[in-house]
Amino acid sequence: MENIIEVKSLAKVFGNQPALEDVNFNVKKGETFGFLGPSGSGKTTTIKILTGQLLQTSGEAEVFGVKNSAINNGSYRRRIGVLSDNSGLYQRLSIEDNLKLYCDLYDVSKQRMEEVLELVNLGNEKKKIVSKLSKGMTQRVLLARTLLHEPELLFLDEPTSALDPANSKQIHEGLRRLNEKGTTIFLTTHDMSEAETLCNRVAFLNKGKIQLLDEPKALRRQFADGSLTVELKNGQFVTLPGGAEGAEEVYKYMSNNEVESIHSNEPTLGDIFVEITGRELV
């Protein structure tokens, strides 16, 4: 499958402080790629480099087969959408006025504006002044603005960080639908369940280096210890080792008709991150 993003030996140093070191990855067309890491691990720096807002110290980064240094031109900007922690809105204007500006900048119909407002559950709020909105609503307006021109490639930096579970779920559904239509998504998040729900592949970034990169399922299997948890009918939970010893025990419980349910013990992405880096994903 065609690579939309290709990054080779990417490094960025701020003063004497390395922010990224020898970062290598690619993002395939139509993929949702998760970049996971704690604050200060280099996620936003990577997005800024890929979107032409920052130049790397060394290495290569290409988006749509074009070097990132050349992406700062109208025709490429039209193909990407960026939602980052430093995206802002015009506080004195209404949601509608904010989006109308971008409709004109991207030559998008007002009908499309209504569609994205519905997608982020703000269809009835468009007359509200932005300064009166909650943090979660502001985040949804920013997301609507990012989706307005139906970009081929979306860069989302913590898109649901300020949202409640219900709105997060709705946004996840919207992003999934976009991805099904062919939009490639580059997502950074702290939220492991978000990564598991949305991402085809994830990369663990820690102190500017990629520590692991694979499909979430494959990572969980790779780090699983093979143990099982058996829930018994009396309400007890029993953890059993994998292999013959565990099989014998399971057989015993099953023979006695004591088993309510059996689960394989796979670690979460958060557990794996802690195991690999010794750091929590905060």
Next chain:
Amino acid sequence: MILSWKRIYAIFQKDMKDLSKNLFVSSIIILPIMMAFLYGAMGEATIDLHYMIINLTLASVTAFIQCAVIAEEKEKHTLRGLMLSPASVAEILGGKSLVSFILTVVTLVVCMMITGYEPSNMLIIVVALVVSMLFYLALGTILGLLSRTVVEASVIILPVIFLFGFGSMLMLLVEKVPALSFIEYLPNIQLIEIAYDVEAGLGFGDVWVNLVVLLAWAVVATLATAFVYKKKEMD
């Protein structure tokens, strides 16, 4: 380079709406109008007096409004959104400058009506004022790009208002300190010289040197704006 009028107009419209709700910035137009009333009431105004108000308008309305709206875009992280959109540098700055330009024209017309300034050759004065406005727009844009907040912008603009708004008073110093003779080439002083020449009945053929000096200020400031903008496009 093809400019999209739709994008320029969209930015202009947004800025107009935003500015109408931002009294901290838009109320600056009251300053030259009040001065025009004050000096207008004192009897027949001289060229120096007319141009004190005109230069003050250019420094406070044109440069300050431009500086403040750009600084606010930076402060609220909205400039980044525009930079990442298909709008080009010229379209973004064109749309934003149009607001300051129109407010300046309205303020100048009101002030000139109050003080009763009727130039002998309106065309030359209009050309000189438009070229001056280009300089002040570029200056305001540079200062806005260099400011981090609107409050910082309102401080950084003060020397500009002093130097260009009341700069004609500095001419008194030139006579005493010859080293300050460069002041004669400042755009505000050039504008006054053009006005005197126009009142003396001179035409384009006689004031072209002053117009070229004004134009040089505008071109240098515009190039500097493009340079600073490109720098700020990158983090």
